[in-house]
Amino acid sequence: MNTFEEYFETGLKFHGHRCPAMPMGLRAALAAMKTLGVEHSQDKELQVLSETGEGHAAGCFLDGVMVVTGCTYGKSNIKKLYYNKMAFTLIDVKTGRSVRVSIKNEVLAQSLKSPFIEQRKAGVPPQDVPAKIADPVIEKVLNIPEEMLLNIGEIKVIDVPKGKGVFEAEPCAKCGDMTFVNKLQETPAGKVCIPCAG
Ligand SMILES: [Zn+2]
Ligand SMILES: [Zn+2]
Incomplete structure (x- = not known):
């Protein structure tokens, strides 16, 4: 199993820039996996139903979720529901056990007022936001206690559609x-x- 630091490094390489939303996804996905007691999906052992969409801030969240869970578009074990919410459900395919994890309202509201978002609103591409502005915002995401960052739902057993490739x-x-x-x-x-x- 990878350490958080390893996931963070992989996440940065995969995602392409430093931002607060990708590490939020790393943390949320790790919490979801811990709750279900499952490991990184090597094939299609896990599925993610993501409530993020497109054309909204912080969609980068999903790249963090993909890195940690191993649920990817190539394997087709991830789907976007386009609800434009910072939430996803992780499903253990074998047992049907699932958990919904979302970013707490206060955290999202606060992060949408961050200096990082100020820059983004002013049209600065994320990779060009100066490190002295981006890094403290990212540090906050890395260090905020889990119970302040995330809502973690009850484990629910659901019917998982299974199909052979x-x-x-x-x-x-x-x-x-x-x-x-x-x-x-x-x-x-x-x-x-x-x-x-x-
Ligand atoms: Zn990003
Ligand atoms: Zn043809």
Whole structure:
């Protein structure tokens, strides 16, 4: 198991800039995993339903969640619900046990008034926010006690939809792109991919 420092380092490399929301995601995901007693997903042992969306501040949160849980878009064991909330549900696929973790209202409200967000509102890209402004805001996220940072819900058992991955691919009859067969459509011209089916 990785230490927080290791996750933080990986998170920075993966995410691309220093900001407060990505480490919030690291901490929230670690708390969710501890609550369920599960480890980093090597394949699809875990699923994340993220309530973040797009076009809002602090969506970087989800990159922290991905780094820690191992739930990734490539493996398709993460979904965004676009509720534009700083919350997610972590699911242990084998048992169906799940927990919802969210950032406390006061923490989000406060962080939206931080000097970091002032810069972002003024149009400064996150990577160009001076370290002397970004670092204290990040330090706060790293050091705030968990009970002040997070709401951790009750463990609930839910039905987890399970499906097997498809291993067969064929070229589309029209464009020739190799396409996994579960998304090829039968047409008079042969089996075609979704864009070619029109
Ligand atoms: Zn960020
Ligand atoms: Zn095609």
